[in-house]
Amino acid sequence: MIGLIITGIIAVSAFVVIPNLSYVNLLYTDQQQLRNIALDTLKAMLLEAGYPANWGTTYNFDPDQVERFGLALAESSSFYVLDPDKVQRLVVGNPAGFMEYEDIHTELALQGYGFNFRIIPPFKVIVNDVDFDGESNPITLANLTEGVDVLVTYNTGSPIPKASVEAILLYVLKGKDTFYTGIEAYNTTNALGKCTMNPDVPDGITDFVLVFKVTVADVTTITSSYKEGFGEQHIMNASIVGENITLSIPEGPGWEKGSAGTRWVDNVIVVNKEGAWIIYNGTRSDEDKITWGGENWIWSRLFSSLSYYNPLFIIVNLSVPNPRRLVLFLGPDPNWMGMRVEAFGDPTGSGGATSAVTVQRDVIISEMTYIAELILWKESP
Amino acid sequence: MKISKNTSGQMRVIESILASFIVVFAITFASTFAVTPRSATYEVGDLEKLGHNALHNLDEQRLLSRFVYNQSEWSTNFPVALRISLPSDVYFELKIYDLDDTLLNINVPIRYGNPEVFDDSASVASVMYSIAGYSRFDPATGSQVEYAPRTLILLLVRG
Numbered sequence: 051m052i053g054l055i056i057t058g059i060i061a062v063s064a065f066v067v068i069p070n071l072s073y074v075n076l077l078y079t080d081q082q083q084l085r086n087i088a089l090d091t092l093k094a095m096l097l098e099a100g101y102p103a104n105w106g107t108t109y110n111f112d113p114d115q116v117e118r119f120g121l122a123l124a125e126s127s128s129f130y131v132l133d134p135d136k137v138q139r140l141v142v143g144n145p146a147g148f149m150e151y152e153d154i155h156t157e158l159a160l161q162g163y164g165f166n167f168r169i170i171p172p173f174k175v176i177v178n179d180v181d182f183d184g185e186s187n188p189i190t191l192a193n194l195t196e197g198v199d200v201l202v203t204y205n206t207g208s209p210i211p212k213a214s215v216e217a218i219l220l221y222v223l224k225g226k227d228t229f230y231t232g233i234e235a236y237n238t239t240n241a242l243g244k245c246t247m248n249p250d251v252p253d254g255i256t257d258f259v260l261v262f263k264v265t266v267a268d269v270t271t272i273t274s275s276y277k278e279g280f281g282e283q284h285i286m287n288a289s290i291v292g293e294n295i296t297l298s299i300p301e302g303p304g305w306e307k308g309s310a311g312t313r314w315v316d317n318v319i320v321v322n323k324e325g326a327w328i329i330y331n332g333t334r335s336d337e338d339k340i341t342w343g344g345e346n347w348i349w350s351r352l353f354s355s356l357s358y359y360n361p362l363f364i365i366v367n368l369s370v371p372n373p374r375r376l377v378l379f380l381g382p383d384p385n386w387m388g389m390r391v392e393a394f395g396d397p398t399g400s401g402g403a404t405s406a407v408t409v410q411r412d413v414i415i416s417e418m419t420y421i422a423e424l425i426l427w428k429e430s431p
Numbered sequence: 432m433k434i435s436k437n438t439s440g441q442m443r444v445i446e447s448i449l450a451s452f453i454v455v456f457a458i459t460f461a462s463t464f465a466v467t468p469r470s471a472t473y474e475v476g477d478l479e480k481l482g483h484n485a486l487h488n489l490d491e492q493r494l495l496s497r498f499v500y501n502q503s504e505w506s507t508n509f510p511v512a513l514r515i516s517l518p519s520d521v522y523f524e525l526k527i528y529d530l531d532d533t534l535l536n537i538n539v540p541i542r543y544g545n546p547e548v549f550d551d552s553a554s555v556a557s558v559m560y561s562i563a564g565y566s567r568f569d570p571a572t573g574s575q576v577e578y579a580p581r582t583l584i585l586l587l588v589r590g
Contacts, residue, residue: 056448085477089477089480128491129484129487130484130488172515172516173515204514204515204519205515205519206519210511212507266511266512266515267494267507267508267509267511267512267515268492268494268497268508268512269492269494269512269515269516410481410518411481411484412484412485412488412516414488414491414492419488419492419515419516
């Protein structure tokens with residue numbers, strides 16, 4: 051009888067313990083496999099230049115012509131230096147062409163796995179967080195006059211004190227036919243990672259863009275913000291590919307109503323690590339015209355030696371109709387926010403997956419440091 | 432009362448118990464050899480790559496030498512630069528040695544995380560990175576400063 055009880059206890063324990071042990075081990079093994087695949091995938095993405103080696107810079111971009119995928123800058127002798135043209139091909143909606151998730155999924159041989167990829171700044175710069183959601187908001191003229199609040203944090207959310215913040219104001223004035231730049235403000239974040247920027251604001255501003263250069267331990271990130279009030283109009287479809295800048299009227303909120311009428315490209319300003327540089331002054335000729343539909347719906351120019359500027363993003367001074375006025379536009383998306391790829395991957399996300407792994411590497415793009423992050427998960431069969 | 436003398440099944444019961452013990456023991460023993468993602472071998476390899484990459488990138492940006500040779504940076508910019516270069520769940524401690532293996536930052540720890548995490552964790556990665564040093568003009572003495580190679584030891588632990 052005692053023997054039977056002992057045998058029963060052992061049997062029941064075995065039924066409980068053994069499957070648990072096996073399950074835990076299987077789970078660990080599964081996670082390990084997932085992590086290995088994620089590391090290998092990230093390595094392939096960041097260290098390989100792909101084929102053709104300059105696949106991101108080709109005009110009339112055709113994703114089918116990319117025989118092997120990789121984001122590394124072919125001319126670089128250092129590791130983890132990425133080609134900005136290739137990176138921009140991961141921005142869905144890029145008017146100069148982009149790669150679809152499925153194409154890269156196939157190129158990387160990730161059948162059975164889902165992934166999400168992003169390239170973000172090494173730390174967060176949050177501008178005018180009026181709703182305390184940890185996200186930047188456009189700035190009102192009142193904010194600009196009273197002072198614009200800036201919060202600098204690690205990507206985990208903890209504040210960074212003693213970060214050096216520099217703001218450059220670019221603006222247009224009522225009744226004036228040009229844009230102005232050069233009003234700068236400097237400050238340093240306090241123990242809570244906060245500071246207020248107070249540039250001298252001239253009277254009669256109708257539109258403005260604020261460019262923020264934030265330096266933490268000599269690692270710099272550059273982001274920008276714009277005047278609230280024009281909605282999505284402030285972001286224009288733009289791309290920088292090699293020496294070429296392309297602009298087009300985006301579809302979406304803010305554009306339908308005022309889509310009729312001519313827009314004139316008056317100035318193009320390139321922002322890089324060193325500051326803002328005017329590289330083009332328009333003449334209001336047909337060459338600088340953008341209209342809704344027709345042959346002028348896209349504006350494209352070749353700027354020799356543009357790549358030597360290492361452009362991060364551009365600001366376009368555009369004359370827009372209804373009523374006729376100057377408006378400053380930022381692009382390409384999401385570069386003007388200080389990041390390179392906001393989210394590229396499976397739109398369904400890893401919600402249904404039992405486990406997902408995240409791997410990161412710091413990378414260099416246009417002489418700036420970013421964090422490349424890959425989230426990989428096993429898709430349900 | 433009559434006690435049954437039929438004991439022919441008792442040996443079977445004892446055999447079953449022993450067999451069960453052997454099976455459970457075998458599985459438990461085998462599972463200890465499984466290489467899991469949290470095993471020391473796996474973790475250390477990944478952390479070593481991360482650490483080397485972070486130091487290499489700072490070196491590429493010409494920041495590493497400046498941080499190492501300026502003691503005033505050890506408690507300010509150096510730990511912050513490493514913190515933004517490494518994933519948020521990685522704790523680190525950096526030690527700077529000279530050619531005589533003397534620990535130079537003994538009084539100024541360059542660290543993120545509680546010191547105990549390095550003692551308590553079974554998976555501490557260690558990355559060695561050398562800086563050849565550089566020659567520069569010292570206006571105070573009016574002479575060239577000697578090359579002074581430094582060895583950096585970066586310890587990493589996942590939190």
